[in-house]
Amino acid sequence: MTALGAVFRPQLPPERLQAVVRLADGVGLEELWLWEDCFREGGISTAAAALAWSERVRVGVGLLPVPLRNVAVTAMEVAALHRMFPGRAIVGVGHGVQDWMGQVGARADSPLTLLREHLDALRALLRGERVTVGGRYVRLDDVALDWPPAGPVEVLAGAEGPRTLRLSGAAADGTVLTAATSPDGVRRAVRLVEEGRLAAGRGADEPHRVVAYLLTATGPDAPARLRAELVADGLESVPGLGVAGDAGAVAKAVRRLAEAGADTVVLQPTADEPDPEGFVRFTAEEVRPLVP
Template sequence: MTSLGAVFRPQLAPERLRSVARLADDAGLEELWLWEDCFREGGISTAAAALAWTERVRVGVGLLPVPLRNVAITAMEAASLHRMFPGRAILGVGHGVQDWMGQVGARVESPVTLLREHLLALRALLSGERVTVDGRYVKLDDVALDWPPEVPHGGVLAGATGPRSLRLTGEAADGTILTASTNAEGVRKARQLVQEGRAAAGRGAGPHRLVVYLLTATGPDAAARLRAELTAEGVEAVPDLGGAGDAGAVAKAVEQLVEAGADSVVLQPTADEPDPEGFVRFAAEEVRPLVPTPR
């Protein structure tokens, strides 16, 4: 089944989250995604608030930068959310933006090594295991959670862009988050690289969730706003990125990503979106009915 979501971008003040989250819940949107971007809003704190304000919508954090976080803290916070809101929290981790990591003194020599160590330890802790590891970056001595998740929680997702990181998500994560600079062909390539990573780790061809952001604009100036943001991000030359226009046009862009292998497509408004609540309503009430649910 294809899930449809929307992003609450951290360019919005935190106090705006309550109205957007409640609208997403009331409108029947399946997923609301949040970002832990430096130096805006914390991922766990905003996710906890959004979950507490709502009853049904799943809340994703895509993603928590691992250089900022001891893996034990990540596991404790994730387990708390999974126990308080069973089946509704989706957590992703990743390298973080390296310039930001440098600003706070957290940049590491090998981001891939750190992410691998963090993922393996985090998944083990959330599975209720007692973990001792002496890695290059992650070091745990006989650590186990007192309150691991009680029910299956969907695993840990990881953000990735390059081939090494994509293979790593197949090796060590339960799902992969792709940025809005990924077109349908990029989704196909990502799926292949993920499977290569799974095979190299002896994990076979089991389920691996692929979440893809889709930069989206609607309204009379939709095409211009989309084009401006793609240009600002330096990806204007990448073909078939984003969706602009009415619900039909956006649903077609979603369907292309789904056909390429996406399990969840998350509509990402442009940074200058004038009506965040209206955007969520558009996703839930206009686009969702046009997106086929079976996979």
């Protein structure tokens, strides 16, 4: 079955999160995703609050930019979430927006090398291993978590370009694709992820989840809002991106992404969505019954 989620976008002030989380938990939303976008809201702090305010909804963070984070800190925070809220936290890491990384003096000369080193060290620490490594960016000297997660932890990587997609297949447990990825783009991404998995010798016993965002607008002004966001992002000429309409139209777009290889589809409202709580209810109560 295709998992279905929705995004709480950080264009909303953080004090709006509690009401959205409680509604999501109440209406049976499967996954609520948060973003660590510069310079809006922290991913781990909002995820911890969301998990504490809820009982069943899974909370995803997509993504934590690795240039901003020492891998030991990432591991401690992720491990704490998994121990306090077993099975409900989903964490992805990624390059971050390079202009933003430059603004804070954290831009790496080789984002790909940094992401690979961060993923390898993070996954090892979360497995409870003692890690010593002297990489180009990640350096650890006899580091182990006192409180590693009690069981296996899924670490996802955000990826767009071919090299990062192959890296995600080789070194992560799942891949997060942006809303700029059409169904054909999902198919290409899945192929590249699989190339990376095969090159790394990873087999069927190591599942790899693909998460795809779907830019979604509903309501009377949905087509105009969707088009405005695509234009603002320079994506209006890309075929097959986003969906505007009722639950039937949205479910059809979700199914297209699922058929292309997405295991989880996360509905991403437009930045000017007028009713975030209504969007979550729409996702759980109207779209979910139409998605296998």
